[in-house]
Amino acid sequence: MINDDRLKPLREQIDAIDAQILDLLSQRARVAQLVGHIKSETQAPVFRPEREAQVLRKVADHNRGPLAAHDIQTIFREIMSSCRALERRVVVSYLGPSGTFSEQAVYQQFGSAVEGLPCVSIDEVFRAAEAGTADFGVAPVENSSEGAVNRTLDLLLQTTLLISGEVSIPVRHSLMSKRGDMQGVKAICAHSQALAQCQAWLNLHYPDIERIAMASNGEAARRAGADDSLAAIASELAGQQYGLQVVNSSIQDDPHNRTRFAVLGNLQTLPSGRDQTSIVFAVPNKAGAVYNMLAPLATHGVSMTRFESRPARMGAWEYYFYVDMEGHAHDAHVARALAELKEQAAFFKMLGSYPLCVSAQDREALPLPQDDTN
Template sequence: MTDKLKPLREQIDAIDKQILDLLAQRANVAQAVGHVKAETNAPVFRPEREAQVLRGVAERNPGPLKDKDLQVIFREIMSACRALEKRVTVAYLGPTGTFSEQAVFQQFGSSVEGLPCVSIDEVFRATEAGTADFGVVPVENSSEGAINRTLDLLLATTSVISGEVSIAVHHSLMTKTGGMEGVTAVCAHSQALAQCQVWLNLHHPELERRAVASNAEAARMASHDPTLAAIASEMAGEQYQLGVVQAHIQDDPHNRTRFVVIGSLLTGPSGQDRTSLVLAVPNKAGAVYNLLSPLAKHGVSMTRFESRPARTGTWEYYFYVDIEGHVQDAAVAAALSELKDNAAFFKVLGSYPLSL
């Protein structure tokens, strides 16, 4: 066995040296790019460029590694090289160990400075004030629908959407001891409690259910109180040294949450993009149909349509719409120009690359 492994390990060592040499070359070129950007005050993070690189990795992948695995590797390479120019600060709903933090790393790689915030409102405030370069906030869940607070804040913010991240959400029931003896209540974010309600009704209907600011906060609380169980990610459980009572208790096994990246950056076209809008219509018959008809006229596909009360007391609504394409695409630009003329309120929240 040793005789057969030795030459293979020598090959791996030689290949690893080549990889290190190439990474050093790439980092040197990235630093040169950073110097050019500094001369023109160009942004360090270009989501459209990184999306194009990651798509190219998948297209040129010769195997046997999976596309997703290679993209993770290349995202970390880009993150480390980007940090040579500047370490980007990203605000998210904390504390550490939340799915929001996981979304940050999935979008930016691990070579960033995370800024945990106590609420979604604080993420927006940190981003608008310049305390963080970007913010990451949840916008919708595949089981429970839209995150209404995020929608309301997107309406009022001066920030724009520059990216999106979709992550699988797996919830685990955890306690300080790894058992349920003496546990009287279960804590989690309200969305997580809703996403696990069938399992909880079946297995622990006796437990009081307490909604808290985040699942990671629930994990932190459970780490100090043996009478509490937490619903959170296993990453949060490791962070707060909790034992897993039961893994994957979410009612929908395909449960996913979509996050958006907010900031001041206007993202250029990547070739596969989404544009998000907020609209309102005049109060007359056929107004919504007339509002959206330019999309069909110019062949622009609508992928999402959500309504939120305008809070004026007159039963008026804002409509949150996602369409395929970028505002700089000819068909999208033409459709939006006509759509704006039909709208009582019109706001482009941002154009950004589709999540990989």
């Protein structure tokens, strides 16, 4: 037991500061309740992504340490989440079961004072948000090593939902089993994206063990927790939830592996000051059509940050093109570029404008994407 007279006054000082923090948190919560009353009278949404993005950026910019900006943002995200829950707990659908990277993305975006709704497939994530069972859905869009999640792209083409935010999650895969070793293991299960992200490592260490694709890494962990003959690739959090022990950690082939998620809802997000706009379009089937379609972006000084193509499965066009660009659709130069692009397109759909809410930790990390189905 530490017995140092120098600690007593410091602990008393911490206790006094904690009392001040508690009082300020209570004051903030009471003001948030007043905001909630006004919102209920005007039927305004409980969650405003652009407002929360602005708060998180501001606290990171004003932070003077010694706490890291990312840690400050985490604290304030939870404060906003708890205050928001005084109005109403937001329900968010995600690819389940519990323990997936998709669930982690939910909490990174909304904080922990939300109600998560695990779904068996990405289709169900969309369906829950479309039907109103969930206020928002969180779906994987792309992975930095494996590229686009095609099912999400296809559903974005069909849905009435809009993208209202994005989340980037570092993906750390662990190989786990009930015993903590591979004795008696006949198959390794994981989502197909996770198997692909760990392919070189698996080929080197366990080339002869069967690999089974699952609907999610969380489901793989659940199955392995009930069957000694299975090992799972998943997050260590998922392993803990289903009684697994780590055989090897961080087995992903790319040490900087990340997955990017889209936050989906019926909300039209207002400009936050640092935004991104996503669209999908198709072009007439003629030479130079794609080049000509993208010309308005260059003309009006709009920077394109992502370009993805998907084969068209119906209609008269060969491909749909998914584009992310800097800026909000309400920004004058972006609005002009989109108007010209829409005029020329054989098909055009706005997927949403939303805060480019990169955390302080993400800014310090190496490459930001491209996401899980993990």
